[in-house]
Amino acid sequence: MSKPGQQVISRLRQMILSGELPAGQRLAEIPTSEELGVSRTPVRIAFRTLEQEGLLTKLPRRGYIVRQVTQDEIKGSIEVRGVLEGLAARQAAEIGLSDAHKEELIHLLKQGDALFLRGTISEQDLEQYHDINKRFHQIIITASRNPAIEEALSRNEHLPFASISALAFDKNNLSREYRRFNFAHMQHHAAVDAIIHGQGSRAEAIMREHANATLGYAKIFCEQEGNEHEMQVIGRASL
Known part of the structure; x- marks a missing residue:
């Protein structure tokens, strides 16, 4: 695109x-x-x-x-993504990464490191991180060698904020966005380390937490009294 x-x-x-x-x-x-x-x-x-x-x-x-979207709907779809991506990470760790996948994951981590090195981030940086993040997740799913995971994720992506491509950021508060996305990038490092070392359970736990942490950056719909709706930020960091 x-x-x-x-x-x-x-x-x-x-x-x-x-x-x-x-x-x-x-x-x-x-x-x-x-x-x-x-x-x-x-x-x-x-x-x-x-x-x-x-x-x-x-x-x-x-x-x-x-569309009117509820908090429970978003939370549920993100939790499902976490389960599926956690399974993909565990299977990738157990099977072992190909040399090509290992090399590309390390390259993506280095690209992310370069983005966050300055301690600040721009809109252009976040757009670049979107591409890095999307490819990172695609590699882990492919490395699981389990087509059923990709198929299930494809169906889940039609739910609100379940897609890894559903990136949103607040350009009016880039200092906060820096902290969120830098946290997500550190999770990427931890997940790759676990996969490379064949630590399936650890890789699964990290990727499940990584998906659930999306609830910390996504401002999600919640129903209020009088049928009013406002956006709520839930506690933790990024995608």
Whole structure:
């Protein structure tokens, strides 16, 4: 996907997370593209992507509506992802990494190290980390040599925030985002160390915690009295 396309997806996802686009809000291509200052094509792609992620619902005629999502729904989908990715990590550790997978994982860790070395992070850095993070998880799933895991994850990705690609960040608080994503990167280091050393149980536990920690960066919907909805941050760090 093009960089502008990914930026539009991330921007709309964050607008939903923050409540700027509340549940029930109708969205259409032309006004959204005008508001974001982009063409209709990346907006159209973003709408379809967010529909697949369970954040938007396509209307019968035209446009989309922001879907109401509950805290339990998001928590459940992320926990399922953690179980599946934990299983993948354990099986990868037990089977052993190929030289190619080991080399690429180490390279991804070094790329992440370079991003966080300065002690600060930019929007561009986070976009780069999105790609690093996505590839990191893909390698571990592939290294498990278990097609059933990938198939199950594919089905789960249609639930809100279950997809590893469902990255959102607050560009107005990059110091906080630095702490979250740096924490996630340290978890990557721990997971790779466990897998390389054949420590299946440890690798599984780390990846399950890694997925559950998503609840700490994702601002998720929770029902309030009077049918009002606001975003809630749950306790820990990143994805």
